[in-house]
Amino acid sequence: MCLSGSDVQASLCLRMRGDFKPRGEGRIAGTLSDPWKIWTFLTTHGMWCQGIKSKKMDLSIDLLTGGTTLLISHEKDDYRLIKAIESVPLFHLAVDALVTTKEEGEYTSWGIHSKIKNGEIKAVNCRKILEVTPLTFHAATSGIHRVGLYYRIMAFQQSLSTRIAQALSLHGDIPPPYEVFSVEEGQEICGSLAALLSGIMKWGRVDVRVIREELTTSVIKSPNEEVLKGVKKLLRNLGEDILPDIIWDRGKGPLLSFNIFSNIKDIQLEKSLEYINEISLGRLACYDGLAEKFVKEEFDLAIDFSEQMGPCDVYLLLLILKERGILEKCRKMWLIGTPLTYPAAMYSLLYLKQIQKLPLSRLVLSSEDPAFSKIVAERISSEGEKIIYIAAGPVSHVLSFYKTLLEKKGKENVRAIPLSPHK
């Protein structure tokens, strides 16, 4: 293969798979009952869940610039809902252009002809339509702030979850997250990678000091000029055949490689692949050897979500428990989110509820306030005999939560497993 450097305009089109219906009759499945509702929930930071009755909701990603155009066709007066979603200040939606068209009739009530025209033009050069999960669609429509980056990483990890598990030699009959949302792996990988690359491309337009301020953790670094040039090449050549391999070098963590680029000697491309590997898979080194930290006894599992954690983490943890033969010893699973991580934790819970024969799982809303996390820890410690605490949340939360668990249950009944790539 040779790299395409032409300036022929092309785009990839992301579309949410419409036939997904959550299993069960619980209130969570009832509230987040279709992909559009799930997307609204994620994009308004868990504030809204109204679905747009849309037959077509496409995100076009320009493969030259990474620019995004969201095209929503809607029924009747749903444009009011779209405008309302756009006006929620907490929302994460930040596309370069939002085009709305009415399904019956020529234009929306406030539509501008040139914008509709623009939307039609963008659709003409669409290289491929990819059906993706609501998480990936949300990541691609999300802003380029830190939270937007984390959703992009989370979606990419979700799409690679089977390959990550295989690289870790984990096997089991638990369906990966994209599968329960009824999408194909190849389309999900390509879609989530396009979302990630588009986000990195957009950072190229932002003042580097602003990016550094946003990415203040030691795990995430801002992209340099060379990386940005490589990402541009990668984005231009994106297609459905871009399925990556993951090799897990014990002690060093996961390594991402793309067969189609293996014969190309291009330093910018190599640097961009290194960067993508580091930001999207670097954190997952924490799963290396994690299985040995679980003991074979009955327990409750409390998973404290960090900002980048999502359904892929839940999937890997389930496989680890299965591999150790202790999944059936897990009595209850608590998914702990904070105000910042609660939408991702809820989405992960929705995924868990789609899988049969799992322990009872519940969402816990805690916070960085020690006074509140203490109340939450007391509640959780009152319901289980032995607790395994997967520690990945914010510093103050991990400290006060674990401290309270120890005080309430004693060292013999609490085991904390830090989910940290640091050794």
Added chain:
Amino acid sequence: MSCDILRNAYLEPSFIVYYPDIVYTNPRIAEIDILLLLNGGYICIELKKDPQESPKDSLKFFSDGLGSQAVLYISSKPLGPEAISGVGILNPLIISRDNFPFEKLKKWREYLTKFFEERRKFFSIDNFLCTLILYGSPEICNLLLSEKGDSDSIVPFDRPRELNDLIRHRISLIKCVKGLAPSPENYINKIVENDKIESAKGGKLVVLIPIISPSLLNKVVESIKNLGKSAEIVLLCTDKSSDNCKMIECELMKKGLGKLKTDSVKIEEWSSRAVEEALGGGTILLAGEIPKNVLIELVNKIHEKEGGSIELASLLWRPVPKNKFGEELKEVIEGKKCDFGLREDVNLVSVRL
């Protein structure tokens, strides 16, 4: 607007919502001088010095999704015929001071200090619940705050009786404004004053310094300075954060803090060294993102020492009053020119864990 509607409503002064990513950045997303909650809705009231500017400011509230009737203004001056919004939304409504229920605001002055201290303690979760008041859909609020106790109920909101009065108060307001409960229950007058959140006033202060964002370094220095006035300070960093540590040390020395010691340790020795230094009544303060394995080791080691009188603290964003409590409210009630803009700031504050 009918005066009767205002009289039956719930009023709350000084209401600010922050973006939930407050760990690193702290942009405000809504500043409301007075919030007025009705059964099934809310109204934001701004104090205006110049009502002619109202249409422009009103648009800000409208475009921030705060409602179709953007905002009400209390002003003694009339708006004037030339002021029109011109953007297809209703003109802001100016309400007269004569009809406004100031007695409710007067009552607030009694609770303000206790309320503010409680809000500081529960700042992050309170901010989230305030966000739900303004932006949450009734369906989402119903899902999050249900007391049904089934597996879909969200912990700990499924058992509100176990929660603190401030949290119960917020839940009650959310349910009222979203039409999920008929009227709010007043828990505000039940709030009792507890310990202040600051700690580490005495004894040795051991600060773990990780990599810190450049814009936060000065705030970290300021926080340590405020805590370490009479204590011996030990700054512990790793090789990755030693530059940050040197800068903090230099700034603290400039500020005249004498008893200062700095050391760079291996990451695997960080927790042991911190506990060793803090033994005998010290405080370990975490000044940023520390690897989770270090945190767990730290808690384990302190627990093994059976409390060992070591305190743990972390720097967290908390609202800090700019003025004397309730001063602005007094001015507003008395009809003097004033705004709530000077009431609070957010800053990094040491919080005992």
